[in-house]
Amino acid sequence: MTDLAAINPTLLVFALIVASTPILLAALGELVVERSGVLNLGVEGMMIVGAICGFAAAYESQSPLLGFAAAALGGAALSLIFAFLTQFLLSNQVATGLALTLFGLGLAAMLGQNYSGEAVPATPRLNLGPISDIPFVGRVVFGHDWVVYFSLLMAALVWAFFKYTRPGLILRAVGENHDAAHALGYPVVAIRVAAIAFGGAMAGLGGAYISLVRVPTWTEGMTAGAGWIALAIVVFGAWRSGRVVLGAYLFGGVTILQLNLQAAGVAMSPELLSASPYLITIAVLVVISADRSRAALNAPAALGRTFHASS
Amino acid sequence: MKLKSMIAGAMIAAVAGFSAYADGHEPTKVAFVYVGPKDDGGWSQQHHAMATEMAEHFGDAVEFSYLDAVPEAESERVFTQLALAGNDIIFGTSFGYMDPMLAAAARFPDVKFEHATGYKTSDNMSNYGARFYEGRAIMGHIAGRMTETNKIGYIASFPVPEVLRGMSSAYVHAKKANPDVEMTVVWLNTWFDPPKEADATQAMIDQGIDVVLAHTDSIAPLQTIQASGQRVFGFGQAADMIQFAPAPRLSSIIDNWAPYYIARVQAVKDGTWESAATWHGIEEEMVGIGAFSEALPEDVRAEAQALMESIVSGEYHPFTGPLNKQDGSAWLADGEVANVGDLLGMGFVVEGLDVEIPN
Numbered sequence: 001m002t003d004l005a006a007i008n009p010t011l012l013v014f015a016l017i018v019a020s021t022p023i024l025l026a027a028l029g030e031l032v033v034e035r036s037g038v039l040n041l042g043v044e045g046m047m048i049v050g051a052i053c054g055f056a057a058a059y060e061s062q063s064p065l066l067g068f069a070a071a072a073l074g075g076a077a078l079s080l081i082f083a084f085l086t087q088f089l090l091s092n093q094v095a096t097g098l099a100l101t102l103f104g105l106g107l108a109a110m111l112g113q114n115y116s117g118e119a120v121p122a123t124p125r126l127n128l129g130p131i132s133d134i135p136f137v138g139r140v141v142f143g144h145d146w147v148v149y150f151s152l153l154m155a156a157l158v159w160a161f162f163k164y165t166r167p168g169l170i171l172r173a174v175g176e177n178h179d180a181a182h183a184l185g186y187p188v189v190a191i192r193v194a195a196i197a198f199g200g201a202m203a204g205l206g207g208a209y210i211s212l213v214r215v216p217t218w219t220e221g222m223t224a225g226a227g228w229i230a231l232a233i234v235v236f237g238a239w240r241s242g243r244v245v246l247g248a249y250l251f252g253g254v255t256i257l258q259l260n261l262q263a264a265g266v267a268m269s270p271e272l273l274s275a276s277p278y279l280i281t282i283a284v285l286v287v288i289s290a291d292r293s294r295a296a297l298n299a300p301a302a303l304g305r306t307f308h309a310s311s
Numbered sequence: 312m313k314l315k316s317m318i319a320g321a322m323i324a325a326v327a328g329f330s331a332y333a334d335g336h337e338p339t340k341v342a343f344v345y346v347g348p349k350d351d352g353g354w355s356q357q358h359h360a361m362a363t364e365m366a367e368h369f370g371d372a373v374e375f376s377y378l379d380a381v382p383e384a385e386s387e388r389v390f391t392q393l394a395l396a397g398n399d400i401i402f403g404t405s406f407g408y409m410d411p412m413l414a415a416a417a418r419f420p421d422v423k424f425e426h427a428t429g430y431k432t433s434d435n436m437s438n439y440g441a442r443f444y445e446g447r448a449i450m451g452h453i454a455g456r457m458t459e460t461n462k463i464g465y466i467a468s469f470p471v472p473e474v475l476r477g478m479s480s481a482y483v484h485a486k487k488a489n490p491d492v493e494m495t496v497v498w499l500n501t502w503f504d505p506p507k508e509a510d511a512t513q514a515m516i517d518q519g520i521d522v523v524l525a526h527t528d529s530i531a532p533l534q535t536i537q538a539s540g541q542r543v544f545g546f547g548q549a550a551d552m553i554q555f556a557p558a559p560r561l562s563s564i565i566d567n568w569a570p571y572y573i574a575r576v577q578a579v580k581d582g583t584w585e586s587a588a589t590w591h592g593i594e595e596e597m598v599g600i601g602a603f604s605e606a607l608p609e610d611v612r613a614e615a616q617a618l619m620e621s622i623v624s625g626e627y628h629p630f631t632g633p634l635n636k637q638d639g640s641a642w643l644a645d646g647e648v649a650n651v652g653d654l655l656g657m658g659f660v661v662e663g664l665d666v667e668i669p670n
Contacts, residue, residue, distance in 0.1 A: 015510065119554075215534060260518065264495075274499075
């Protein structure tokens with residue numbers, strides 16, 4: 001009973017953008033963090049804390065906008081714990097990041113005890129009157145909520161920041177060789193703390209997009225691994241903003257497409273369909289990055305290394 | 312005979328072991344292990360609520376603890392730890408815990424194990440489950456009657472007997488209520504992933520499906536239906552999910568485990584616990600049917616009520632022949648009723664249901 005005609009391309013593309021946005025936001029944040037030479041594996045924890053802070057604030061204030069603001073603050077606040085431990089106490093970044101995820105999941109569960117099953121006001125979608133009524137384009141290009149446009153704007157800003165601005169260059173220098181950057185007089189630790197906080201805020205926004213838009217509800221553990229996907233996309237996207245957008249949209253897109261194919265009754269193995277978002281995203285990003293032998297050189301040279309001014 | 316005497320021997324040994332410290336004042340230590348977070352709004356939350364009810368029933372006489380969001384692959388280690396921590400009885404509430412629990416049970420013959428929704432037992436491991444397919448029959452009937460597009464959807468987790476029974480029962484009764492109905496199944500390979508459950512629901516709505524039956528653990532499907540603002544319906548699953556009534560939630564299948572939990576823990580206290588396989592339905596009140604919504608037309612409500620009563624009275628069994636398996640081979644002859652063994656280990660779906668079953 002395969003019925004591909006039942007798949008409406010407009011709705012499909014619309015849904016895939018919604019599914020991709022949380023991953024994109026979190027991955028962009030982590031991209032900046034890793035470019036500064038810090039590996040924060042706590043993305044999942046910061047996302048879930050953002051999800052509950054955003055949900056709670058939107059519920060109490062009845063304002064989705066305040067919810068997103070609270071989510072960014074919550075994610076950033078959690079990331080500052082990581083920053084303190086790794087930048088001042090010089091703890092191991094991998095272990096601290098993993099611990100941050102575990103801590104974030106537990107903290108979010110505790111904060112969210114009274115919010116299960118509650119509802120929040122919907123985040124409004126852009127309405128441009130007649131333009132929004134144009135078939136396909138009206139819905140897919142002009143019919144989203146502001147967070148979708150914000151995430152794409154941030155992707156462009158991150159790209160421009162690294163390509164054209166002096167602070168972007170300094171941040172990259174810190175990530176490539178912190179000793180040299182330090183010798184030149186750049187405040188390595190302060191720059192990294194700022195990058196970590198930015199990453200936390202972006203992860204928080206990504207989490208809030210799940211709890212305020214994609215599912216609109218609060219349940220424990222609701223980010224369900226999105227943070228890990230974001231981390232993987234940064235690496236497979238070779239620390240480049242454009243490829244991170246591609247990776248996030250590819251992952252979200254294939255996820256939605258495989259669900260739609262299943263719903264349309266396509267006779268394909270469901271295991272293969274379920275695995276397809278992971279397989280296709282990794283395959284495409286690896287192939288793109290493979291044709292340049294310097295792909296591996298894209299990894300910030302000081303990634304994950306501890307910096308101390310005396311060393 | 313030999314097996315029986317072995318069981319008896321094991322039990323005597325167990326009782327002897329207990330008597331060393333079971334002086335009537337020691338609280339019984341009871342542990343629960345859930346596959347999802349205890350606040351998932353559905354399956355695990357319901358188990359936790361029922362376990363809490365059990366703990367309140369016994370008060371100080373029971374020391375209750377739980378672990379939630381325990382992946383199936385890690386569960387054997389968790390069961391082992393709980394047994395080492397001195398728990399007298401350990402409940403595990405996911406199908407995938409079956410073999411890990413069986414392995415742990417073999418190593419701790421003095422500890423009682425209780426596994427939900429499986430089909431294996433051992434001397435010190437019981438299995439308990441509910442005949443949810445009775446509830447699925449009623450939801451399927453309502454779905455068949457309420458769809459306008461003649462397209463209904465089933466969000467499936469894993470291809471385990473519980474899920475295959477559920478979708479078969481829903482399909483059979485939707486088809487009986489509405490011969491034109493088609494049912495689409497989407498596999499998620501997870502019990503709990505709210506964004507994915509929401510995406511699957513949205514994909515179904517986008518393709519014109521207007522009644523969604525969910526066999527996953529969260530409230531995301533109902534939430535997505537409600538947010539869509541379209542004429543689409545769903546059902547409460549595991550918990551009543553009454554916050555979505557009168558629409559989109561039309562009714563619900565409620566898991567009522569508390570009486571069983573109280574009885575089993577009492578049996579441990581009394582020293583009368585025996586390994587058993589329990590499979591209760593609407594009649595024994597392990598499966599509750601949530602109030603039929605006002606959004607249902609009068610006649611649909613009456614039909615659903617009548618179907619429920621005929622199942623409770625035993626006059627009607629949801630799997631009554633003639634029914635074939637999906638591959639067209641005969642399963643039940645005209646008037647024949649499925650036997651419990653077939654249902655517990657069900658590895659197929661009924662004929663007519665167009666679904667690819669993952670291996």
